[in-house]
Amino acid sequence: MHVPKSGGTSVHDALLAALPEGSVSPKRIETRPFKGLDELPHPLRELVVAEERDVDAMSRSGVVSGHFCLHTLMRVAPPESIATVLGNRGRASCRCTHSGASPQNGTKG
Secondary structure (H helix, E strand, O other): OOOOOOOOOHHHHHEEEEEEEEOOOOEEEEOOOOOOOHHHHHHOOOOOOOOOOHHHHHHHOOOOOOOOOHHHHHHHHHHOOOOOEEEEOOOOEEEEEEOOOOOOOOEEE
């Protein structure tokens, strides 16, 4: 999960640089339901999770980084591996927090 404007692009770029090619999912944005999906240019469409096949594609990646709801993330990764990146524009550091979500009921643990 990612909070907008918290340094997520920097984190995503660092993941791409540090991990083997193909490890990081190209999916970056969840926008369901999405109207006009077929009208998006191919490069942009590859970033969007709007259909079940997109979630399936994400689940085959070793790392997912982007703007996704917790429900979707819990379908593609174990809860203990889900983190939220929180940033502070006035500081150079960011903090990762464990979601603490329960796979049984989707609540905070």
